[in-house]
Amino acid sequence: MSDLTQIDQITERVERLLVRYEELMRTNALLNQQVDTLTQERDSLKSRLGAARARVDALLERLPQEAGSSTVKPAFKTAASRGEA
Known part of the structure; x- marks a missing residue:
């Protein structure tokens, strides 16, 4: 009898x-x-x-240059200018 009870317990646990x-697989x-x-x-x-950054930089390039400034710097550093991909 105790073997049957133990088998029943193991079966229930399995x-x-x-x-x-199955719950974990669905959650995953x-x-x-x-x-x-x-x-x-x-x-x-x-x-x-x-x-958006490219548009802002393009707009900045179209602005007239300030007196004493030779170039307009981009407002944001793009991934390309930072060396990122």
Whole structure:
């Protein structure tokens, strides 16, 4: 009898572990989707920021030069000018 009870306990624990495993797999899949979504959003924002910086720099280049100043410096350092990719 005690062997049967022990087998029942082991069976119950294995079943609980399987349920927990399935829950963790679903949670992991959802988290991976969130990471993918956030990565895409980040990349889009970085692209928009780069475009905005380029527009600001282009506008600054069109401004008349100040007396005593030979060139207009960009308002922001872009990733390319900082040596980043």
